Amino acid sequence: MRTIIEPFRIKSVEPLHHTTVEQRERYLEQAGYNLFGIDARHILIDLLTDSGTSAMSTEQWAGIMRGDESYAGGESFFRLKRAADELTGFRHMIPTHQGRAAERILFAVMCKPGNAVPSNTHFDTTRANIEFTGARAVDLPIPEAADTQARLDFKGNMDTAALEALIAREGAQNVPLAMLTVTNNSGGGQPVSMANIEAVKRVCARHGVPLYLDACRFAENAWFIHEREAGYADWTPKRIAQKMFSLADGCTFSAKKDAFANIGGFLSTNDDRISHEQTNLLILTEGFPTYGGLAGRDLEAIAVGLEEVLDPDYLRYRIVSTGYLGRHIADRGVPIVEPPGGHAIYIDAARMLPHIPREQFPAQALAVELYRHAGIRSVEIGTLMFGAAARHELLRLAIPRRVYTQSHIDYVVEAILEVNAAKERIRGLEIVEAPPFLRHFSARLRRVQ
Numbered sequence: 001m002r003t004i005i006e007p008f009r010i011k012s013v014e015p016l017h018h019t020t021v022e023q024r025e026r027y028l029e030q031a032g033y034n035l036f037g038i039d040a041r042h043i044l045i046d047l048l049t050d051s052g053t054s055a056m057s058t059e060q061w062a063g064i065m066r067g068d069e070s071y072a073g074g075e076s077f078f079r080l081k082r083a084a085d086e087l088t089g090f091r092h093m094i095p096t097h098q099g100r101a102a103e104r105i106l107f108a109v110m111c112k113p114g115n116a117v118p119s120n121t122h123f124d125t126t127r128a129n130i131e132f133t134g135a136r137a138v139d140l141p142i143p144e145a146a147d148t149q150a151r152l153d154f155k156g157n158m159d160t161a162a163l164e165a166l167i168a169r170e171g172a173q174n175v176p177l178a179m180l181t182v183t184n185n186s187g188g189g190q191p192v193s194m195a196n197i198e199a200v201k202r203v204c205a206r207h208g209v210p211l212y213l214d215a216c217r218f219a220e221n222a223w224f225i226h227e228r229e230a231g232y233a234d235w236t237p238k239r240i241a242q243k244m245f246s247l248a249d250g251c252t253f254s255a256k257k258d259a260f261a262n263i264g265g266f267l268s269t270n271d272d273r274i275s276h277e278q279t280n281l282l283i284l285t286e287g288f289p290t291y292g293g294l295a296g297r298d299l300e301a302i303a304v305g306l307e308e309v310l311d312p313d314y315l316r317y318r319i320v321s322t323g324y325l326g327r328h329i330a331d332r333g334v335p336i337v338e339p340p341g342g343h344a345i346y347i348d349a350a351r352m353l354p355h356i357p358r359e360q361f362p363a364q365a366l367a368v369e370l371y372r373h374a375g376i377r378s379v380e381i382g383t384l385m386f387g388a389a390a391r392h393e394l395l396r397l398a399i400p401r402r403v404y405t406q407s408h409i410d411y412v413v414e415a416i417l418e419v420n421a422a423k424e425r426i427r428g429l430e431i432v433e434a435p436p437f438l439r440h441f442s443a444r445l446r447r448v449q
């Protein structure tokens with residue numbers, strides 16, 4: 001059989017609510033043309049993020065009931081620790097309430113003002129947490145990644161020559177760690193090859209710079225390696241993931257992605273001294289090291305999710321279904337970041353809407369129109385999110401895990417094609433008010449007259 005089906009059936013359902021175009025116009029105005037400000041009950045299909053939006057399995061819900069809520073030494077912590085240890089092999093693991101809490105602790109312990117922290121591409125919270133310590137977050141994607149239309153197997157890779165040059169320029173003592181984001185979210189959800197992880201590790205090791213993975217989507221990355229990289233076709237996703245982690249000195253992990261959990265994360269390291277300092281900071285702001293800001297039941301859900309996500313049937317369906325959305329719009333003239341990523345499809349809004357200059361946020365204008373037209377929520381990853389540092393004007397359609405069926409995705413395809421057919425009518429936006437950090441979450445905008 002060639003048809004790939006959702007490898008699950010549905011036991012519990014949530015109703016979706018339709019709204020009219022007139023209602024959505026009003027909601028947009030009230031929200032300052034910022035989709036973060038729209039109530040979820042007014043959204044039909046929510047592709048804002050794949051983070052914390054997964055459907056949990058029966059085993060995860062069973063784990064929720066098993067959760068041990070002891071303040072210290074709860075069994076749920078040890079269950080999570082066993083699952084994380086088996087997968088990552090890192091010596092120390094502390095749970096955190098989500099990925100950015102792990103980032104804050106990691107960078108607070110490792111970074112000093114003036115330091116530089118390279119990555120293939122930092123995610124926005126990662127960048128903000130590095131810069132909050134006075135260090136600089138430096139993106140070193142491969143040069144080919146700048147071309148959204150280039151179809152490379154591993155477009156998420158880091159430019160290792162640029163990494164060498166950065167370490168030579170800054171001095172290794174000013175580079176407290178290097179990071180690799182797998183998959184590369186801000187770079188289009190593109191995977192990083194095992195060969196690139198190995199090459200980055202070699203450069204880091206030569207200069208005594210520890211390498212950390214931002215491992216939110218490690219399983220999707222492992223599947224791409226299985227499918228595309230020579231030598232891995234016979235490896236299970238789990239074995240590939242284990243090898244990826246074995247090349248790193250630690251990781252930050254948001255369990256809201258590739259662990260199907262609605263909240264949670266962890267921070268791992270092989271460095272005993274760093275771990276000690278991290279644990280002290282954890283107690284100060286997150287909680288005792290055997291729960292780290294989470295309930296015992298959350299730890300259970302993560303432990304189960306870490307195993308489920310490596311199921312080859314799930315990963316095949318996941319990557320193929322994301323590609324289905326991408327191919328169906330790209331092959332009918334909508335420019336996407338090629339090839340389709342793992343967790344999301346990114347529309348190149350600068351290319352799609354050349355009549356809207358980047359100062360007028362073309363990707364945000366597209367997000368607003370897609371909501372107005374069809375009740376679909378997506379997210380801008382461009383000048384509104386990153387300011388002058390933005391490399392592209394992208395609209396991300398992130399696919400929650402195990403949540404939407406193929407007919408939902410067919411509706412999304414139809415809506416995007418209709419918006420594309422009338423794209424000349426879309427107008428740009430301007431900012432009315434915005435906070436100094438992470439402005440895309442709360443900025444208010446209006447349509448340019």
Ligand code: F0G
Nearest residue numbers: 049051098099100123125185216254256
């Ligand atoms: N790193 C990457 C690559 C991410 O995509 C995210 C979150 C984080 C770190 C932070 O994790 O949300 O648990 O604190 N990304 C979400 C997104 C928000 O929509 O892509 P968190």
